[in-house]
Amino acid sequence: MTPTQAFVGGAAVITGAGSGIGEALAMRTGALGMPVVVAELSPDRGERVAGAIRAKGGQALFVQTDVSDPASVRALADAAFEAYGHVRLLVNCAGLTVMGSICDTPDEVWDRVINVNLRGVINGVRAFVPRMAARPEGGYVSNVASLAAFSMAPNNGPYFATKHAVLSLSECLYLEMEEYHWPIKVSVVVPGIVESRIFADIAVANEAEEAHRQMLQGAMKSVGMPADEAARRILDKIAADEFVISTHPRFSRILATERSEYLRDLAKPRTSSTDFMSGPGD
Numbered sequence: 001m002t003p004t005q006a007f008v009g010g011a012a013v014i015t016g017a018g019s020g021i022g023e024a025l026a027m028r029t030g031a032l033g034m035p036v037v038v039a040e041l042s043p044d045r046g047e048r049v050a051g052a053i054r055a056k057g058g059q060a061l062f063v064q065t066d067v068s069d070p071a072s073v074r075a076l077a078d079a080a081f082e083a084y085g086h087v088r089l090l091v092n093c094a095g096l097t098v099m100g101s102i103c104d105t106p107d108e109v110w111d112r113v114i115n116v117n118l119r120g121v122i123n124g125v126r127a128f129v130p131r132m133a134a135r136p137e138g139g140y141v142s143n144v145a146s147l148a149a150f151s152m153a154p155n156n157g158p159y160f161a162t163k164h165a166v167l168s169l170s171e172c173l174y175l176e177m178e179e180y181h182w183p184i185k186v187s188v189v190v191p192g193i194v195e196s197r198i199f200a201d202i203a204v205a206n207e208a209e210e211a212h213r214q215m216l217q218g219a220m221k222s223v224g225m226p227a228d229e230a231a232r233r234i235l236d237k238i239a240a241d242e243f244v245i246s247t248h249p250r251f252s253r254i255l256a257t258e259r260s261e262y263l264r265d266l267a268k269p270r271t272s273s274t275d276f277m278s279g280p281g282d
């Protein structure tokens, strides 16, 4: 199916919709004619995106949401179902990255990245899936991981570990929906580098981390895919009922092949031969 055929009969709920990939998904689903619930921690960002959708003739509601808090996400689900009756598409997109080694990352930073990147997805699934599945037409649930879910690297362990976990959670959820015959199509998004604020918003602890952060921002500027193009690819593939939604097919194939060989050989960890920040990758 195309997005126009698939995404009818209910709202789109996009977490982290105040910036980057989430913002672009919110704008595109709004342009498709779906009512959009902009779920975002920052009121300025959330209100701006909801206003932009309405300015283009769409319907949008901003609900300030902290995805790391189960009560906040349950309140988001209440607001979405009350406003629009049914949720046809949920994208658990909110996420953040941090910097530093596994041992040097402070406890509170570990907690934040786990609570937003992983608990945030768990909270979204648990608050929405049973209610979406209660209607026979069901809907689509897509969790945003990363190409990090296919790979490994030093000095970004908290991010990589949460993204592997989002892939695993999505696989298990897919199988549960099959086993229980719930009408929910599950997918997981593995973006490559997409223009966004994710590196600009990294909290840095020292000059070396700031230099690294600036390097990442520079790479994003030179090779990052425009967020609107990433959103177009993501929505097309969700509507086509793909499970692993890749924005950058060439890098996805290389990293997935390397990972499958590494697992097959029960090999020792090694960094990828391909730097997915080295080019557009499609």
Ligand SMILES: NC(=O)c1ccc[n+]([C@@H]2O[C@H](COP(=O)([O-])OP(=O)(O)OC[C@H]3O[C@@H](n4cnc5c(N)ncnc54)[C@H](O)[C@@H]3O)[C@@H](O)[C@H]2O)c1
Binding pocket: 015, 016, 017, 018, 019, 020, 021, 022, 039, 040, 041, 042, 045, 065, 066, 067, 068, 093, 094, 095, 096, 097, 116, 144, 145, 146, 147, 190, 191, 192, 193, 194, 195, 196, 197, 198, 199, 201
């Ligand atoms: N941009 C990339 O290159 C890239 C690559 C791979 C994966 N991703 C993933 O895509 C997703 C979106 O990231 P992005 O790059 O668009 O980043 P972004 O920083 O531009 O947008 C993320 C949004 O999430 C919001 N947010 C943060 N914590 C939140 C919380 N607790 N509750 C609700 N909202 C919260 C932020 O305020 C921000 O508006 C993330 O899960 C990220 O890991 C991004």
